[in-house]
Amino acid sequence: MYSITSREDLASGIYLFKVEAEDIAKKAKPGQFIILRMDDKGERIPLTIADWDEKTVTIVFMKVGKTTQKLATLSAGDSIADFVGPLGQPTEIESFGRVIVVGGGVGIASIFPLARELKRKRNTVISIIGSRNKDLLFWEDKIRSVSDEVIATTDDGSYGRKALVTQPLKEILEREKIQRVFAVGPVIMMKFCAATTKPFDVKTMVSLNPIMVDGTGMCGCCRVEVGGETKFACVDGPDFDAHLVDFDLLMMRQRAYLDEEKKALEMWEKSCPKS
Amino acid sequence: MPEKLNLNRVPMPRQDPKVRRGNFDEVALGYTEEQALEEARRCIQCKKPSCKEGCPVNVDIPEFINAVRENNMREAVKILQSKNSLPAICGRVCPQETQCEAKCNLAKKSAPIAIGRLERYVADWGRAHPEVTAERERQPFSIVDKKVAVVGSGPAGLTCACDLAKLGYAVTIFEALHVAGGVLMYGIPEFRLPKEIVQSEVDYVKSWGVDIKLNQVIGKTKTVDEILGNGFGAVFLAPGAGAPMFLGIPGENLSGIYSANEFLTRTNLMKAYLFPEYDTPIKAGKRVAVFGGGNVAMDAARCALRLGASEVSIIYRRSKIEMPARAEERENAEEEGIIFRLLTNPLRFIGDDQGRVVAVECYEMELGEPDESGRRRPIRKPGTEFVIEIDTAIIALGTRPNPIVPSTTSRLKLTKWGTIITDEATGRTSRDEIWCGGDMATGAATVISAMGAGKRAAVSIDSYLKSG
Numbered sequence: 001m002y003s004i005t006s007r008e009d010l011a012s013g014i015y016l017f018k019v020e021a022e023d024i025a026k027k028a029k030p031g032q033f034i035i036l037r038m039d040d041k042g043e044r045i046p047l048t049i050a051d052w053d054e055k056t057v058t059i060v061f062m063k064v065g066k067t068t069q070k071l072a073t074l075s076a077g078d079s080i081a082d083f084v085g086p087l088g089q090p091t092e093i094e095s096f097g098r099v100i101v102v103g104g105g106v107g108i109a110s111i112f113p114l115a116r117e118l119k120r121k122r123n124t125v126i127s128i129i130g131s132r133n134k135d136l137l138f139w140e141d142k143i144r145s146v147s148d149e150v151i152a153t154t155d156d157g158s159y160g161r162k163a164l165v166t167q168p169l170k171e172i173l174e175r176e177k178i179q180r181v182f183a184v185g186p187v188i189m190m191k192f193c194a195a196t197t198k199p200f201d202v203k204t205m206v207s208l209n210p211i212m213v214d215g216t217g218m219c220g221c222c223r224v225e226v227g228g229e230t231k232f233a234c235v236d237g238p239d240f241d242a243h244l245v246d247f248d249l250l251m252m253r254q255r256a257y258l259d260e261e262k263k264a265l266e267m268w269e270k271s272c273p274k275s
Numbered sequence: 276m277p278e279k280l281n282l283n284r285v286p287m288p289r290q291d292p293k294v295r296r297g298n299f300d301e302v303a304l305g306y307t308e309e310q311a312l313e314e315a316r317r318c319i320q321c322k323k324p325s326c327k328e329g330c331p332v333n334v335d336i337p338e339f340i341n342a343v344r345e346n347n348m349r350e351a352v353k354i355l356q357s358k359n360s361l362p363a364i365c366g367r368v369c370p371q372e373t374q375c376e377a378k379c380n381l382a383k384k385s386a387p388i389a390i391g392r393l394e395r396y397v398a399d400w401g402r403a404h405p406e407v408t409a410e411r412e413r414q415p416f417s418i419v420d421k422k423v424a425v426v427g428s429g430p431a432g433l434t435c436a437c438d439l440a441k442l443g444y445a446v447t448i449f450e451a452l453h454v455a456g457g458v459l460m461y462g463i464p465e466f467r468l469p470k471e472i473v474q475s476e477v478d479y480v481k482s483w484g485v486d487i488k489l490n491q492v493i494g495k496t497k498t499v500d501e502i503l504g505n506g507f508g509a510v511f512l513a514p515g516a517g518a519p520m521f522l523g524i525p526g527e528n529l530s531g532i533y534s535a536n537e538f539l540t541r542t543n544l545m546k547a548y549l550f551p552e553y554d555t556p557i558k559a560g561k562r563v564a565v566f567g568g569g570n571v572a573m574d575a576a577r578c579a580l581r582l583g584a585s586e587v588s589i590i591y592r593r594s595k596i597e598m599p600a601r602a603e604e605r606e607n608a609e610e611e612g613i614i615f616r617l618l619t620n621p622l623r624f625i626g627d628d629q630g631r632v633v634a635v636e637c638y639e640m641e642l643g644e645p646d647e648s649g650r651r652r653p654i655r656k657p658g659t660e661f662v663i664e665i666d667t668a669i670i671a672l673g674t675r676p677n678p679i680v681p682s683t684t685s686r687l688k689l690t691k692w693g694t695i696i697t698d699e700a701t702g703r704t705s706r707d708e709i710w711c712g713g714d715m716a717t718g719a720a721t722v723i724s725a726m727g728a729g730k731r732a733a734v735s736i737d738s739y740l741k742s743g
Binding site for chain 1: 451452453490491492496497517518519528531534537541545551552629631674678
């Protein structure tokens with residue numbers, strides 16, 4: 001069992017847990033993920049590592065399906081049955097020069113350790129964080145602490161710029177020479193970030209989030225197409241060259257169990273009316 | 276007056292095919308006491324028993340069968356467990372027909388002794404009488420002041436760990452998944468190997484003091500070199516099957532197309548057949564095509580049937596006699612109504628606008644001259660393309676070695692296929708303190724061959740640590 005040492009409600013429906021997992025904390029690098037299983041009947045779900053210290057690993061998740069709904073009922077002192085990692089390849093981080101890091105929605109959490117490491121490697125880091133509205137935006141200060149410039153956007157203009165993340169992204173690319181772009185967020189956002197940076201010919205890395213089961217390369221559930229080749233996001237990724245990724249295929253594969261997810265969620269909600 | 280030898284083996288009762296195709300309960304029901312005694316009495320107790328030679332873990336076969344004949348189950352359990360830590364598993368999934376039973380002297384004249392069925396009977400009797408297994412001469416744990424690490428808790432890892440623990444070593448197994456057992460848990464279905472039985476054999480291994488650490492992906496959570504630097508004198512690598520192979524044809528990444536590993540893992544390990552009580556879903560669909568001709572293909576097809584599919588086909592490019600699956604498993608599948616589309620090969624998958632598979636286009640094959648595997652090479656028959664409507668496809672073509680352990684361990688020599696080079700007799704790798712067995716050393720093989728490798732490695736590790 002892996003104990004939750006603290007919980008924070010970061011934004012509407014977005015939660016942070018610090019989980020005691022010393023082995024993983026010692027090894028974690030930006031871009032890697034963990035797989036957790038809440039209890040004996042739970043499914044295995046991957047979550048990006050948002051931060052770590054000597055003894056704990058920080059995860060941030062949004063309440064969407066049954067597992068994340070159930071997870072959101074836990075508090076500090078509770079525990080999670082299984083917690084394994086760090087999985088996947090770390091993000092390739094060098095001294096590139098000037099870089100842009102884009103985080104959308106819950107993906108904002110994933111870009112924090114990434115921007116921090118980029119900064120540590122003496123890059124000039126411009127971060128763009130975006131969400132649908134003000135209630136869903138979090139960690140602006142934290143991102144600012146590891147960036148040279150931060151641009152916040154919301155779809156409805158309730159905070160920061162009323163824009164999609166791709167707009168400031170395009171403006172910066174028009175304004176100055178950028179050596180690398182990183183984008184982490186919903187697939188549709190990553191797809192449009194890729195389309196935005198393509199004409200500027202700036203290498204762009206995205207962190208893919210397909211459905212996974214074991215997370216160690218054994219099942220192939222997480223397969224994605226990159227440059228026409230099939231890759232396993234869990235062991236070959238999760239980072240891939242955005243200009244080579246088949247995002248439409250990824251979106252279709254993510255929807256493979258929509259009916260089942262809906263059914264599971266409905267049954268869960270029926271069984272505990274107060275949440 | 277000596278009784279005339281019964282040339283026919285006692286059949287084992289099985290669930291009716293019409294019933295069992297609708298449930299996940301065990302298909303083979305096991306002998307009753309009378310049946311076990313009757314079958315054991317067929318054994319002629321040869322002076323030179325060759326059955327033993329056929330057993331990769333050297334079970335004292337005539338001795339345990341003799342104990343059954345004398346209805347001394349207590350003794351039979353002890354004889355069996357002295358060589359085999361996982362007898363209830365082996366009694367169910369070993370291909371006895373190519374091993375011990377193939378060597379049985381009776382096989383020359385009639386049906387060989389049903390050694391597997393007797394092993395199963397004795398092991399199950401032992402499970403029902405836990406006081407017997409606890410009765411053994413229990414040595415104090417960890418009498419040898421050396422620690423051994425085992426990577427992976429499948430058949431190779433469990434066997435190696437238990438043999439070393441019995442010799443007095445302090446053994447720690449590192450398992451990547453959330454339960455111990457490896458392929459016995461995620462791969463082989465409940466109806467062929469109930470998970471409760473696997474758990475009880477894992478518990479037996481633990482009863483010898485073996486410490487099993489779950490959720491440890493070696494190469495990620497910690498590396499083999501770190502383990503060795505942390506007080507372990509030797510490491511046995513048995514991380515098991517790796518990346519599933521796909522067909523490499525268009526449309527293979529459509530939704531509804533699974534590797535057999537994924538389909539079986541969802542079903543067996545994650546218990547998707549109990550969804551939504553369990554959280555992991557699976558879409559078995561109504562019309563299912565399974566590609567491949569091995570035991571895993573049979574397992575996947577039979578799982579799909581039990582998950583509610585109305586039509587399940589096995590699509591295989593050669594003919595029935597070239598199928599690598601055990602005859603028994605193929606027959607079980609046929610009895611349950613699995614359709615065999617032989618000499619058939621897929622060309623491409625066809626999807627709908629949601630990216631879901633709806634059909635597979637195939638073509639017919641014919642057999643030509645034997646290839647390097649000795650089997651007749653299948654050749655495409657031109658102009659024979661046809662389409663089968665499906666809503667689920669399962670690819671059961673085998674696996675490639677998982678690169679996580681080899682790529683994170685220094686100075687390990689690999690074959691061109693990515694398996695770890697080992698000495699066949701001992702399992703030792705190119706590094707003195709590292710051994711390897713199971714699929715990572717040999718490529719995909721059987722449970723019992725992995726167990727044999729675990730056993731040989733344990734002997735070699737013991738002599739290395741004693742000399743060092």
